[in-house]
Ligand SMILES: Nc1ncnc2c1ncn2[C@@H]1O[C@H](COP(=O)(O)OP(=O)(O)O)[C@@H](O)[C@H]1O
């Protein structure tokens with residue numbers, strides 16, 4: 001079956017203001033199958049956001065190939081097959097929860113009765129049904145992030161890309177959001193690429209964790225998390241969970257040392 005994401009030796013360099021080049025990514029290659037949940041993990045500056053933006057069709061790679069379900073990322077983006085959630089929920093402050101959730105459908109000209117029903121269902125899934133007429137400033141950080149997830153899913157995308165979506169939340173809220181996102185994922189069965197620099201979060205959520213080296217970002221491990229699903233918060237207290245975290249921590253620390 002055609003993978004949802006296929007990266008073939010992707011490289012990316014940025015040109016600085018004085019002609020200097022920053023090599024952000026070097027020969028990154030992996031595939032993501034349909035309905036898989038994968039995380040990209042690595043230290044700050046290793047190119048996670050760069051790679052996510054390349055997959056999203058928002059940024060061109062300098063070398064290598066990217067395909068989304070057999071098409072170019074730009075085609076997939078134009079066809080609204082990609083949903084994106086950023087670290088800070090970017091919401092329209094003068095629109096209510098339900099208006100924000102419908103917004104991308106509205107500008108795509110696809111807000112018919114069926115789409116409205118889907119938005120209502122998504123608001124229920126993310127626990128915001130009772131807040132549909134509230135405004136963003138009346139929501140907590142976690143609720144705003146749940147709303148941006150609902151908005152991204154409203155387009156019924158093939159692929160959901162998330163760039164440190166819970167990075168700004170406190171640890172308790174993040175743990176809760178992790179469980180909630182897995183519930184949403186099992187209800188919608190989207191393919192997800194999730195960026196984080198939190199090893200435990202990556203292990204808890206993912207089928208696979210792609211670990212990246214410090215800049216220039218390369219894949220140092222493509223690690224399959226064999227923990228059973230559904231994952232409840234109790235999973236975090238198991239020996240097996242801890243073994244996965246320690247494995248990735250050792251790997252990332254080793255890489256850190258070699259760059260000193
Ligand atoms: N628009 C840009 N112009 C120049 N350099 C950039 C740009 N965006 C990112 N970089 C550089 O590329 C590297 C990777 O950045 P990024 O993808 O944001 O990493 P991460 O998300 O893992 O923290 C960093 O060294 C960063 O400074």
Ligand SMILES: [Mg+2]
Nearest residue numbers: 048049050163
């Ligand atoms: Mg980033």
